[in-house]
Amino acid sequence: MINVASATQTHTNGHANGPVAIEVRNLKFFYGNFKAITDVNMQIEEKRITAIIGPSGCGKSTLLRAFNRMNDFVSSARVEGEILLHGRNLYAEDVDPVEVRRRVGMVFQKPNPFPKSIYENIAWGARINGFKGTKADMDDLVERSLRGAALWEEVKDKLKESGYSLSGGQQQRLCIARTIAVKPEIILMDEPCSALDPMATLKIEELMQELKKDYTIIIVTHNMQQAARVSDKTAMMMLTPDGKRCGTVIEFDATNIIFTRPKDKRTEDYVSGRFG
Amino acid sequence: MATSTDIQTRLATTSQLRLNQLTKKFRLGESVIQTLIFTCGAISIVITSAIVVVLGQEAFLFFSNPEVNLIDFFTTTKWSPNILQFGIWPLVTSTLVTSFIAILTAMPLGLCAAIFLSEYATERVKGLLKPTLEVLAGVPTVVYGYFALTFVTPFLRNIFGRETVEIYNMLSAGLVIGIMIMPLVTSMSEDALSAVPRALREGAYGLGATKLETAIQVVVPAAFSGIVAAFIIGISRAFGETMIVAIAAGAGPKLTLNPFSAAETMAGHIVRISGGDLSYASLDYESLFAIALLLFVITLTLNLISRYVVNRFREQYE
Amino acid sequence: MSTEKSYMPEGAQLKAFIDSRHRWGMIWQSVFLLATCIGILALTALIYNVVDSAFGLVVVEDRIDPATISTRPLEELSKDELVAILQANLSEGAFNKLNTDQPYTSRSKENVLEVVYERVVRREVEGSYSLTDSLLRRAEIEQEVAQENPNAKLIFRSWLTPQFLTTPMASKPEFAGIRTALLGSIALVMLTMLFALPVGIGAAVYLHEYASQSFIYKLIETNIYNLAGVPSIVYGMLGLAVFVRALEGLTSGAWFGVTDSNGRTILSASMTMALLILPIIIVNAKEAIKAVPDSFRQAAYGLGATKWQTIWAHVLPNALPGILTGSILAISRAIGETAPLVVVGASTFITVDPDSVFSKFTALPIQIYSWTARPQAEFRNIAAAAIIALLVLLLTMNASAIILRNRFSRRSY
Secondary structure: OOOOOOOOOOOOOOOOOOOEEEEEEEEEEEEOOEEEEEEEEEEEEOOOEEEEEOOOOOOHHHHHHHOOOHHHHOOOEEEEEEEEEOOEEOOOOOOOHHHHHHHEEEEOOOOOOOOOEHHHHHHHHHHHOOOOOOHHHHHHHHHHHHHHOOOHHHHOOOOOOEHHHOOHHHHHHHHHHHHHHOOOOEEEEEOOOOOOOHHHHHHHHHHHHHHOOOOEEEEEOOOHHHHHHHOOEEEEEEEOOOOOOOEEEEEEEEHHHHHHOOOOHHHHHHHOOOOO | OOOHHHHHHHHHHHHHHHHHHOOOOOOHHHHHHHHHHHHHHHHHHHHHHHHHHHHHHHHHHHHHOOOOOHHHHHHOOOEEHHHOEEOOHHHHHHHHHHHHHHHHHHHHHHHHHHHHHHHHOOHHHHHHHHHHHHHHHHOOHHHHHHHHHHHHHHHHHHHHOOOOOOOOOHHHHHHHHHHHHHHHHHHHHHHHHHOOOHHHHHHHHHOOOOHHHHHHHHHHHHOHHHHHHHHHHHHHHHHHOOHHHHHHOOOOOOOOOOOOOOOOOHHHHHHHHHOOOOOOOOHHHHHHHHHHHHHHHHHHHHHHHHHHHHHHHOOOOO | OOOOOOOOOOHHHHHHHHHHHHHHHHHHHHHHHHHHHHHHHHHHHHHHHHHHHHEEEEEEEEOOOHHHHOOOOHHHOOHHHHHHHHHHHOOHHHHHHHHHHOOOOOOOHHHHHHHHHHHHHOEEEEEEOOHHHHHHOHHHHHHHHHHHOOOOEEEEEEOOOHHHHHOOOOOOHHHOOOHHHHHHHHHHHHHHHHHHHHHHHHHHHHHHHHOOOOHHHHHHHHHHHHHHOOOHHHHHHHHHHHHHHHOHHHHHOHHHOOOOOOOOOHHHHHHHHHHHHHHHHHHHHHHHHHHOOHHHHHHHHHOOOOHHHHHHHHHHHHHHHHHHHHHHHHHHHHHHOOHHHHHHOOOOOOOOOOOOOOOOOOOHHHHHHHHHOOOOHHHHHHHHHHHHHHHHHHHHHHHHHHHHHHHHHOOOO
16 A cells, blocks of 8 residues: 655645755756757755656666766767756756766665775764864764764664764765755765665664755655555656657656546556556 | 409499598598697696796705705804805895885885876777887886886985985886886776776766776775785785896895895895806805795796686686 | 855955966866976986997997908908908807808898907997986097097997897896897786686686676675785795795606706796786676677577577687787787896896797897896896887887777777
8 A cells, every 4th residue: 555645735746835955957868979868857846855766767866966066077968958957947058067076966776885984984974074173063963963864872882883884874874964965955866775674774764854854855756555555746747659769757746646536547557556 | 453343342332432431541641740730739748847846956955965954044143155054035136126115116006096097088099198108018027127127226316315325226226117117007907997897887877976986996996906916916016026126226135124235135035146257056056046936936826826816816806 | 144154255345356366276286297207207218328328429439440340341242251350250160150150141230240340359338328428518528538548539329229239148238239138028918928828817707797796706806906016026936935946847848858957947937927917807807798699698508509609609709809908918918027027037148049938938038137237337228128119019019009999999889
């Protein structure tokens, strides 16, 4: 049975009732001549959790990585359209991707802590972003970040140990801690629980509800139940029917609507498990 | 004429034979070849043992000679076979000085080149630069020796003055050895850097790090064991280098730390003495083996340490 | 949470901070690129240095004025006329000896001309200049020479000529060539490969096809790795003790009835070099054998072939390109090695071509070493010429290895 989060608002497709953190306008994404994503228009609400779901290969990760310009590292990547973060186009000529990534953090599919101590994993991100303070200030920041990631109690006595000495779920929470240490506005999560066991997954899902009080979260997941449990709004992505392997958002609405009364038949087929 | 019983017997025996043939047949040819192949495989063990035995034997003869004292060998500082002084330190010090200069040259250059190739260069540029560096590695050491003597030494003499820099000097040789081992260091370091998983770099970029910060503060520390191994192998190569020092560093053991002066390394000494008149079973002959044994032990130890470092400290990124 | 102090720059401060990080990034990127280029720069300097010494002006003095021997310039005479000059000006014994060494009929005109210059005109090189000097400071040089050596002429000479390649050694640098060294190197390398290739391939076959991942396998592998790192001079010492001294009967040919040689022969040298390049061959052959798809083997076994039959008929032929490439790399290494050859007893002055495996030997790198070590400047010139010859040889071999590798890697199974 699908557990449905309580709906506090009703929306029409795409428009927000609250303040908007990210607005996507007519986004098209290309790898060279290959169009991977087309015609995406959405408004991501601030301090809410937005999920992106869909079958494999429809461009979910590409869309997510467009929000923090991680795709820039592929030399053939090209963007048309706009992604506005609080009104500023992330892909404008004068925008520095390094600054974008400071403001839009990312948690990856497989936990990837640095081969440093737990303390250093968190301190490093702050340092390279210009942290100026005493050691006590840094200790404070590390503790706050670990508390914010619900990891402090478990590691407070072993901060000097390597990040790899933690379990998978703990490592992922460490990655979340280091992300929030640099005070981003948005946190992107690319299937953050797919490499974790159910207990660890549950912990992270609980954590997300805490995190959304301070951060806007966008999560890509192929686990529909997770999307239904965790998110406020859901975007359904699918390949366009023309067979060109191009993905687009076919429906974007409150989570409870997507999962109980979706407007698009394809969405209905997908969430009821009829395919994908 | 074959009767039916004859045929039946023959058929019976044939099928009997067939059954027998399913059992393992001893193939002489196959066995012989297998033994030959095994011998080939075991040859490497034979060679290593031969090196140890041969060097050890002659070194033993050397040290059992009443004129020679093992303690003196390792503690005194004069090597003059004519007056029966066999202190190894002049040769060892020169080897250390030239190798130190070499690694001081090769390590920074090699590591920086490796960082460029693995973090900054595009595939095309990499495909162009890597083979060029390989060419550097393929140049014979005599040619490097020629280069050291006829180009680097005059160059150094112009910079530092003809009084300070002797015609044969350790600095020239050290610098050129450094250039010679740079491709090795680059190649090994680049392998280590490329082996760092992409996910680690992405984690850093995701926090808003620049390429430089990621490369230096995340990737290089992650590849540290491989880089250390490259460093140790580089030293080992520099230690064993012969022709460059034979041509450019000078003849005659001298205990000095001055890189501008001439001196002879362990390998350089062996090559000079063995290139001249040498009678077997003489003290001079045996002394060469003692030096060669020491050289062998040092380089072997370095190589083993390098391997150990890689295996033991191979970073677990998983 | 929102009242806590943020210790990180925001706004304009953030922009400036990020800009400075980018600046440092650019600086260090240039440093890294520079480091890569320094290696290439060194290579260029080396080549420049060698080429600089191999061509240039030389100051020559003719002891006997060519005008007194021939009315026309010597260069314009035909070969027969030159031979006639030799006959007229040399003693009968000397003339005949030259013929015995190499008959006049088989000599080229340039060769006879050289002999005329050497023996009749008695041309001597008084000094030489580098290529850059020759090109840039010509007038200065001419003045210098006119003052110090008024009888001498200034000629532009390429020290690397076809004659250089075919003339044997001589004690005077202007008339020496690398013929014996070149032949010695070639003979050495061929014999080395004769020893090393079968054993190396055999060892690779053993490691991949026969050995299990047992203790013995690890032992052999570790040994090969260690042997690859042993300094070449240690191999020389091994060769000296074992092949030159202990097995002198074999290597000098005494067991075969050869009486006038000792253990310092091509045979000892090639066996020593074989040991040296063995690890390279084994490692390369092993990779090549590993690359042969298992399906080939399975197909053969399925037909009832024995292990060796499979290896001989299916694995080795398909691994051949890789083995060939590895062999070429090993040959390149062997041709450039000097130290072990010196230890094993290379001769530095041989004027006769090698005629058997039991003859004394020399090699191109040995020649370069011996010439570089001499003080007279002209020896530097011919050393440079010899280096060019060696480098061209190596370049050709490596290029063919790369071409081979590319051609055969495109072949898909």
